[in-house]
Amino acid sequence: MALLELENVTVDYGSIHAIKTVNIEVETGEVVTLIGANGAGKSTLMKTVMGLVPCKSGKIKFNGIDITNKDTQYMVQSGIILSPEGRQVFPRYSVRDNLLLGAYQRPRQEIPESLETVYTLLPKLKERNAQMAGSLSGGEQQMLAIGRAMMGKPRMLLMDEPSLGLAPLIITEIFNMIDKIRMMGTTILLVEQNARIALKHSDRAYVLEAGSVVLTDRADCLLNSDEVRKAYFGGL
Amino acid sequence: MSEILSVHDMTQCFGGLNALKGVSMHVDQGEIVGVIGPNGAGKTTLFNCITGMYRPTKGSVRMVGTDITGWRPYQITAYGFGRTFQNVRLFSRMSVLDNVIVGMHISTRLSFSQMIVVGKMRRTMDDAVHKAEEILKIFGLYENRYEMATSLPYGDQRKVEIARALALEPKLLLLDEPAAGMNEIETEELMNTVYALRERGNTILLIEHDMKFVMNICDRLYVLNDGALIAEGSPGEVRTNPVVIEAYLGKEA
Amino acid sequence: MLLQQIINGITIGSTYALVAIGFTMIFGVLELTNFSNSSLYMFGAYITYLLYSIVGARFFLAFTISIVLTGVLGYGVDRFALRRLRKKRAPKLSGLITTLGMSMVIDNSVMVFFGTDSKSFTNFMDFGKFYVGNAVVTWTQVIILSVACILMITLSIIVYRTKIGKAMGAIAQNQDAARLMGINTNKVISFTFIVSGFLACVAGTMVAMYYRSIETSMGTSIGTKIFAAAILGGVGILPGAVVGGLVLGVVETMVSAYISTGYRDAISFTILILVLLIMPNGLFGKKAVNKV
Amino acid sequence: GGQKEPASQGKPEAARTSIATDSSGIRYNGRNKLSMFAPLTGDNRQYGIKIRDGAELALNQFNAEHGTQFTIEFHDDKGDSNEAINLASKIVSDSTVFAALAGYGSSCAMATAPVFDENGMILMGVAASHADLPRMGEYVFPIPMSARLESVNFAQAIKEYFGVGKIAILYQNTDHGVQQSGLIKKEWEGFGGETVVYESFVPGETKDFSAVLSKIKSKTPDILFVSAAYNDAAQIFLQANQLDLDVQYVGPGMCLNEEFTRLVGTDIDGAYILSSTPSFLPSVLESGNIDEITKDFISAYKEAYGETPDGFSAQGYDTVNIVLNSALAAGTTDTDAVARQIKAIRSYPGLSGFNMGYNDQKEMNKGIYVFEIQNGTFVRVN
Amino acid sequence: MIERFSTWLVRHKSPLLIGTVIAAVIFPYVFTSRYVLRIAILCLMYCMLAVSLNLMSGILGQISFGHAAFWGIGAYTAAILAKNHGWNNVGVLIVAALVAGLFGLLLSLPVMHLKGYYFTITTMVFCQIVRVIEINWMSLTNGPLGIMAIPKLQIFGQLIKSQQAYYYLILILLSLTTFIVHKVIHARMGYAILAVRDDDLAAGAMGIHVFKYKVLAIVISSMLAGAAGGFYSVYTSYIDPGSFTNAVSNNMLVMVIFGGLGNIFGSFVGATLLTVLPEVLRGFSEYRQLVFGALLVLLMLVRPEGIFGSVNFKYIGQRLSLEKSIAGGKHHE
Ligand SMILES: Nc1ncnc2c1ncn2[C@@H]1O[C@H](COP(=O)(O)OP(=O)(O)OP(=O)(O)O)[C@@H](O)[C@H]1O
Ligand SMILES: Nc1ncnc2c1ncn2[C@@H]1O[C@H](COP(=O)(O)OP(=O)(O)OP(=O)(O)O)[C@@H](O)[C@H]1O
Ligand SMILES: [Mg+2]
Ligand SMILES: [Mg+2]
Numbered sequence A: 001m002a003l004l005e006l007e008n009v010t011v012d013y014g015s016i017h018a019i020k021t022v023n024i025e026v027e028t029g030e031v032v033t034l035i036g037a038n039g040a041g042k043s044t045l046m047k048t049v050m051g052l053v054p055c056k057s058g059k060i061k062f063n064g065i066d067i068t069n070k071d072t073q074y075m076v077q078s079g080i081i082l083s084p085e086g087r088q089v090f091p092r093y094s095v096r097d098n099l100l101l102g103a104y105q106r107p108r109q110e111i112p113e114s115l116e117t118v119y120t121l122l123p124k125l126k127e128r129n130a131q132m133a134g135s136l137s138g139g140e141q142q143m144l145a146i147g148r149a150m151m152g153k154p155r156m157l158l159m160d161e162p163s164l165g166l167a168p169l170i171i172t173e174i175f176n177m178i179d180k181i182r183m184m185g186t187t188i189l190l191v192e193q194n195a196r197i198a199l200k201h202s203d204r205a206y207v208l209e210a211g212s213v214v215l216t217d218r219a220d221c222l223l224n225s226d227e228v229r230k231a232y233f234g235g236l
Numbered sequence B: 001m002s003e004i005l006s007v008h009d010m011t012q013c014f015g016g017l018n019a020l021k022g023v024s025m026h027v028d029q030g031e032i033v034g035v036i037g038p039n040g041a042g043k044t045t046l047f048n049c050i051t052g053m054y055r056p057t058k059g060s061v062r063m064v065g066t067d068i069t070g071w072r073p074y075q076i077t078a079y080g081f082g083r084t085f086q087n088v089r090l091f092s093r094m095s096v097l098d099n100v101i102v103g104m105h106i107s108t109r110l111s112f113s114q115m116i117v118v119g120k121m122r123r124t125m126d127d128a129v130h131k132a133e134e135i136l137k138i139f140g141l142y143e144n145r146y147e148m149a150t151s152l153p154y155g156d157q158r159k160v161e162i163a164r165a166l167a168l169e170p171k172l173l174l175l176d177e178p179a180a181g182m183n184e185i186e187t188e189e190l191m192n193t194v195y196a197l198r199e200r201g202n203t204i205l206l207i208e209h210d211m212k213f214v215m216n217i218c219d220r221l222y223v224l225n226d227g228a229l230i231a232e233g234s235p236g237e238v239r240t241n242p243v244v245i246e247a248y249l250g251k252e253a
Numbered sequence C: 001m002l003l004q005q006i007i008n009g010i011t012i013g014s015t016y017a018l019v020a021i022g023f024t025m026i027f028g029v030l031e032l033t034n035f036s037n038s039s040l041y042m043f044g045a046y047i048t049y050l051l052y053s054i055v056g057a058r059f060f061l062a063f064t065i066s067i068v069l070t071g072v073l074g075y076g077v078d079r080f081a082l083r084r085l086r087k088k089r090a091p092k093l094s095g096l097i098t099t100l101g102m103s104m105v106i107d108n109s110v111m112v113f114f115g116t117d118s119k120s121f122t123n124f125m126d127f128g129k130f131y132v133g134n135a136v137v138t139w140t141q142v143i144i145l146s147v148a149c150i151l152m153i154t155l156s157i158i159v160y161r162t163k164i165g166k167a168m169g170a171i172a173q174n175q176d177a178a179r180l181m182g183i184n185t186n187k188v189i190s191f192t193f194i195v196s197g198f199l200a201c202v203a204g205t206m207v208a209m210y211y212r213s214i215e216t217s218m219g220t221s222i223g224t225k226i227f228a229a230a231i232l233g234g235v236g237i238l239p240g241a242v243v244g245g246l247v248l249g250v251v252e253t254m255v256s257a258y259i260s261t262g263y264r265d266a267i268s269f270t271i272l273i274l275v276l277l278i279m280p281n282g283l284f285g286k287k288a289v290n291k292v
Numbered sequence D: 001g002g003q004k005e006p007a008s009q010g011k012p013e014a015a016r017t018s019i020a021t022d023s024s025g026i027r028y029n030g031r032n033k034l035s036m037f038a039p040l041t042g043d044n045r046q047y048g049i050k051i052r053d054g055a056e057l058a059l060n061q062f063n064a065e066h067g068t069q070f071t072i073e074f075h076d077d078k079g080d081s082n083e084a085i086n087l088a089s090k091i092v093s094d095s096t097v098f099a100a101l102a103g104y105g106s107s108c109a110m111a112t113a114p115v116f117d118e119n120g121m122i123l124m125g126v127a128a129s130h131a132d133l134p135r136m137g138e139y140v141f142p143i144p145m146s147a148r149l150e151s152v153n154f155a156q157a158i159k160e161y162f163g164v165g166k167i168a169i170l171y172q173n174t175d176h177g178v179q180q181s182g183l184i185k186k187e188w189e190g191f192g193g194e195t196v197v198y199e200s201f202v203p204g205e206t207k208d209f210s211a212v213l214s215k216i217k218s219k220t221p222d223i224l225f226v227s228a229a230y231n232d233a234a235q236i237f238l239q240a241n242q243l244d245l246d247v248q249y250v251g252p253g254m255c256l257n258e259e260f261t262r263l264v265g266t267d268i269d270g271a272y273i274l275s276s277t278p279s280f281l282p283s284v285l286e287s288g289n290i291d292e293i294t295k296d297f298i299s300a301y302k303e304a305y306g307e308t309p310d311g312f313s314a315q316g317y318d319t320v321n322i323v324l325n326s327a328l329a330a331g332t333t334d335t336d337a338v339a340r341q342i343k344a345i346r347s348y349p350g351l352s353g354f355n356m357g358y359n360d361q362k363e364m365n366k367g368i369y370v371f372e373i374q375n376g377t378f379v380r381v382n
Numbered sequence E: 001m002i003e004r005f006s007t008w009l010v011r012h013k014s015p016l017l018i019g020t021v022i023a024a025v026i027f028p029y030v031f032t033s034r035y036v037l038r039i040a041i042l043c044l045m046y047c048m049l050a051v052s053l054n055l056m057s058g059i060l061g062q063i064s065f066g067h068a069a070f071w072g073i074g075a076y077t078a079a080i081l082a083k084n085h086g087w088n089n090v091g092v093l094i095v096a097a098l099v100a101g102l103f104g105l106l107l108s109l110p111v112m113h114l115k116g117y118y119f120t121i122t123t124m125v126f127c128q129i130v131r132v133i134e135i136n137w138m139s140l141t142n143g144p145l146g147i148m149a150i151p152k153l154q155i156f157g158q159l160i161k162s163q164q165a166y167y168y169l170i171l172i173l174l175s176l177t178t179f180i181v182h183k184v185i186h187a188r189m190g191y192a193i194l195a196v197r198d199d200d201l202a203a204g205a206m207g208i209h210v211f212k213y214k215v216l217a218i219v220i221s222s223m224l225a226g227a228a229g230g231f232y233s234v235y236t237s238y239i240d241p242g243s244f245t246n247a248v249s250n251n252m253l254v255m256v257i258f259g260g261l262g263n264i265f266g267s268f269v270g271a272t273l274l275t276v277l278p279e280v281l282r283g284f285s286e287y288r289q290l291v292f293g294a295l296l297v298l299l300m301l302v303r304p305e306g307i308f309g310s311v312n313f314k315y316i317g318q319r320l321s322l323e324k325s326i327a328g329g330k331h332h333e
Helices: A042-050 A072-078 A095-102 A108-121 A123-127 A138-151 A168-183 A195-200 A219-224 A226-232 B043-050 B073-079 B096-102 B120-138 B154-167 B184-199 B211-217 B235-240 B242-249 C002-029 C036-054 C059-087 C092-114 C139-161 C163-173 C175-180 C185-211 C218-233 C238-258 C264-278 D013-018 D045-066 D081-092 D106-118 D147-162 D175-190 D210-219 D230-242 D258-264 D282-287 D292-305 D311-330 D335-343 E002-011 E013-030 E034-059 E067-084 E091-112 E117-136 E163-186 E188-198 E200-205 E210-236 E246-259 E264-302 E313-332
Strands: A004-013 A016-026 A031-036 A057-062 A080-083 A156-160 A187-191 A204-209 A212-218 B003-014 B017-028 B032-036 B058-063 B081-083 B172-176 B203-207 B220-225 B228-233 C129-132 C135-138 D033-038 D071-076 D097-102 D122-125 D140-142 D166-172 D194-201 D223-227 D248-251 D272-275 D369-374 D377-380
Touching: A004 A042, A016 A042, A016 A212, A031 A042, A031 A195, A042 A072, A042 A080, A042 A156, A042 A187, A072 A080, A072 C175, A080 A138, A095 A108, A095 A138, A095 C163, A108 A123, A108 A138, A123 A138, A138 A156, A138 A168, A168 A187, A168 A195, A168 B242, A195 A219, A204 A219, A212 A219, A219 A226, A226 B184, B003 B043, B017 B043, B017 B058, B017 B203, B017 B228, B032 B043, B032 B211, B043 B058, B043 B172, B043 B203, B073 B081, B073 E200, B081 B154, B096 B120, B096 B154, B096 E188, B120 B154, B120 E188, B154 B172, B154 B184, B184 B203, B184 B211, B211 B235, B220 B235, B220 B242, B228 B235, B228 B242, B235 B242, C002 C036, C002 C135, C002 C139, C002 C163, C002 C185, C002 C218, C002 C238, C002 D210, C036 C059, C036 C092, C036 C185, C036 C218, C059 C092, C059 C185, C059 E264, C092 C218, C092 E246, C092 E264, C135 C139, C139 C163, C139 C185, C139 C238, C163 C175, C163 C185, C175 C185, C185 C218, C218 C238, C218 C264, C218 E117, C218 E246, C238 C264, C238 D210, C264 E091, C264 E117, D033 D045, D033 D081, D045 D071, D045 D292, D045 D311, D071 D081, D071 E264, D081 D097, D081 D106, D081 E034, D097 D106, D097 D311, D097 D335, D106 D122, D106 D140, D106 D175, D122 D311, D122 D335, D140 D335, D147 D175, D147 D223, D147 D248, D147 D272, D166 D175, D166 D210, D175 D194, D175 D223, D194 D210, D210 D230, D223 D230, D230 D248, D230 D258, D282 D292, D282 D377, D292 D311, D311 D335, E002 E013, E002 E313, E013 E034, E013 E163, E034 E067, E034 E163, E034 E188, E034 E210, E034 E246, E034 E264, E067 E091, E067 E117, E067 E210, E067 E246, E091 E117, E091 E210, E117 E246, E163 E188, E163 E210, E163 E264, E188 E200, E188 E210, E200 E210, E246 E264
Parallel strands: A031 A187, A031 A204, A080 A156, A156 A187, B032 B203, B032 B220, B081 B172, B172 B203, D033 D071, D033 D097, D097 D122, D122 D140, D166 D194, D166 D223, D223 D248, D248 D272
Antiparallel strands: A004 A016, A004 A057, A204 A212, B003 B017, B003 B058, B220 B228, C129 C135, D272 D369, D369 D377
């Protein structure tokens, strides 16, 4: 049984149909990538899973349980965590407070250990520990958003464009980290513009176009498919 | 070649943190210059100091020979610098088209004697609409011109920002991570657009983490690390500079 | 006379402080201008007054029940109006109009039920007075100031040190992100409103005892002062609300003693604006982070 | 001005014929209604309700006694002059109304007076003591004692009881407070007395008077005269006590109610209250010898509304009776005729004061009551 | 539903506009009752105030709890000029506007420093300050006694007295106000002001002199309110400080938010509803305010952005014309 299942999900923003009967499955332990052009509906899909945007019809199941249109905190409790598009850090809290809020649902005694893990993965955050999150540089905020999501120790991690605004070295590190956490048993659903590197690190992928899944396959197949190459990889 | 921008000994401190440490640089007419460096190196801060958003602790900025240090942002913009923001800052309750029209604030200014000419104001605004539509066509957003700016997908919002900055018709266009949030194809399109702008005679200073983009498009690069300039030169020179590889690019690149 | 005036000022100030704490908690922490706060304050005093006669003159019993009831009303304001607005992702201003409407409903219900005439209220904190030099100080004044300080400290601990306090701040800064952290936003906000109800009731009852009377206009008359005190101290900063209240009280007293009673508010508010011009974030406010 | 017609014509013809006359022989000409506007909501609601009840009682009694068919309607003006003008416009459009009654406060009466004057309708200022009100129109009549006459009498009384010394005056910044205290001050200084403190406060926005009281204390006056509503006056006296002020307290007639005695208890025994309206408190009535009319009024009022009346109830009561009696005497509800009757009143046996009557300027004149607070109750001393 | 209604409105803009103008002009001939006319006049005056406040709070985005202060300043200016200086031609309205504008300028100076709530509180406090001065400055304002028997307005040597005349006067003032605010929004200045509302930092980066435009909008807004005040004073001929309180300011803001921030038509709807509603509720007598409050809450729950808050007629019009041109294009194929 798949860990996350989307059955015929549709989402509207008023009169705009952002998602049109989408079916997606993510097995436990997998890394799955969503690719698609601007406005394909990738972020909307992630927000819908988290209950931030209402699902108009269809069903979303996590671990076999129907979670369609439940409160966001319920998703977080069941172990789905999103590192959102546009960072969404708490600007007037320090880096450390932001990270601690990431572990809001977790027992107190486990927190120091997680904090250490995040600090070792993203040493820049440790360096900036007491700084207000709002005054961090763009890339630093992105790291914080990722680190904060990790603090929740998710069963399933949703990442919306994690590489946005990060320096090349850090991007490599983030993807290494993705490899590492999937080893620890975390399932990951990824949205990436940087399709080449994302596909290299994932098992399967869905291609979204104007709110519908137009293609799905194993990541390495897609990486070599001419169609995908033409649509998403530049000629350089 | 005439100098558009020159920065001298720019230093910016935030409390105990030295975000910029004596950076000097210049941009000449018709160039595309890149600023690269690790996260938190001070690139955005440099832009902020140039455009008057921050008041630098030390150092000076000159635009086409005029010292503009300490000017207010709107004065600097009026004088010839246009910029985009790293975190998209669109006017959220305005349509895409109106966002771009706001960018024409300076060029639509009328003197008092012009203002009293009947219909002059209206014609100026009509012209502005027309020009804005032309600019949106460049970015393939013409169809979306009446949509609310913030309901666009992230990647498109960035394009609107660039379009808006372009509408300023600046002497120097400062772009902060223009390609972020775009996939490779879109990045290539953007690259073509930037080329086209250069053809039109625009001068551009940009920050970007997408190395393909930077290496392909820039005439010269400045590399910042920890607030200090660690290298400068042509993309070829910078790419092979061991200090830059160590601090920023990593072995693979 | 100066000493006496300072003592007078501190007392008025501490009544402002008492109400301002609860207001600032919602104002600053949730970034919502809660107009119903002063209604709750009035309501609390009236309920204590009513219960006192019902439970047979046992003050502390009446007071306790009244605190609970006012808390419940505070919860109601959130539960039946503001929560629905949040669900619809309404802009913050609609919350303001809603609290204004709620405040009209509460005020007028009390007016219809109790009438608008002043009622006398026994002072249970009347432990006499003492003299400092030749200035008079009553124990009631001392108690009010102490309660304001104790409440401020307790609340500061809750807001700045505990997990739920952190959650309040997170909600104020970014509600969606707060939900993504697994924070039950409704629960936290309800908690905030309940606490603000408690505070309003304590404040209302104590001020009623101090002046030995209650009237339906007691909320509206103190309204602007509360906003001013909260702003003066710095938005959302609890100790700021207390200090802001005290400063406002002392300034007011000085103006009315040495300049003019009639122009009192005009002058003290002008001073407030001038202070804000020099310190745009209030006495204790930090400069907003404005990363571009 | 000559005979003016009400603004709107062609109104219910049926009403006009059906109530043409009745057993009392009054010619109504279709105009048998009194229209009152008073604060029935808002902070001054308490006064509005008292006035309304008094007026209603008077009307019912009058109809029962004389077999007349007068009616009365009540509107809420929130004590807001703007709303009062709205209502005035509404009232003058109603051709069945022959007199309007402005409830609480002078400002509503003053604001609406031009409207009624323009439309030739009688306006009674039930609780409007503004000295200028009588001059606002030919058909405008106040019921309370004119602030001008009252103040002169108050100053006289203070001089009589406490001698000419140093006085401190603290007044509420309302039309009534400003006029009363200003005139008292002028009068007092005319006697050769000294005004050491003369300060105002904004009612409803000031609850703490310690600052100004401390100032008063330092000026050591002999008398503290307060012109304020009962709740503020109570606050001022109590807070003065807290600050150990050693002066003779003198308060205004607005203090003559039950709530005031409850607020101050026995703390300010010895204070004097000057008033142009009597007190209806049981304790006062028990001690004093009161006339039968008052007794009947009190019991009827209590029966109808379950409360003791106060000065405002009495003013409402008197207003209606004055208007209706004048109409009865005139035999018509014609404005001119009724107004002439009212204007001619020189001595009226009213409940809201003694020796009531208009002078040639249409100012209401009354006698002054002097009360001393003894054991927490008012005791009449003059 | 409102969206569909708005589209309908835009689609039939011209006939509706003409219809409204005709209805407004013949109104006083159809309804001659003094009461109805007075309410209509007040309604139009509150529309004027709401539209002017909308410029400050909806379009510039500076929420003000003190608009009644400008209204009051205008009213007092006109009253003092007319009563004490015998000056009762249309000039008083202009001077009232100018004086209110001057105070607007004074109030707008803090906006350079103060943001958001801080500005909002400043306006609230400003209203209070103005009122305290009105109450206390006896020699100028006659304090709480108010100024009475303010001379009626004189136009071309003709004393205007009738309700009808004042109806047309306020109708003209309101049209003027709407015209000015409409022009401001749709001109270059309007783009700048809207940009400042949405993001003043980015506006600065577009070359917009943020401070200048804030001051401009606030001054225009306060001038319009001042003119409304001048009108009020010559119309009612009695003013006292009780009319210009914070509660009245709140009420004006409620009108604007209720109708929809930034939407001029919304301000008309909000002002009309909130002027007429209390009159309609008269039947509730002592429960009137209670019912009013409850309705306020209820309506906010139904339309949290205000009735027309999420509607932008300009954009609807643009989209409609776009659709039309697409449809037209298809037709030609
Ligand atoms: N708040 C909103 N209101 C209206 N339409 C919206 C809103 N948010 C998104 N949309 C629309 O929904 C569609 C999908 O948007 P979404 O943000 O999910 O795209 P995306 O695939 O994440 O794009 P990107 O790669 O640029 O982030 C787009 O057409 C967008 O215009
Ligand atoms: N207003 C501020 N207050 C305090 N620190 C700041 C402020 N602005 C920037 N900084 C700090 O200065 C450093 C440089 O930031 P800057 O935004 O210039 O980095 P950057 O080079 O643009 O990085 P990125 O590539 O991640 O965007 C960062 O470490 C940041 O935390
Ligand atoms: Mg996206
Ligand atoms: Mg940056």
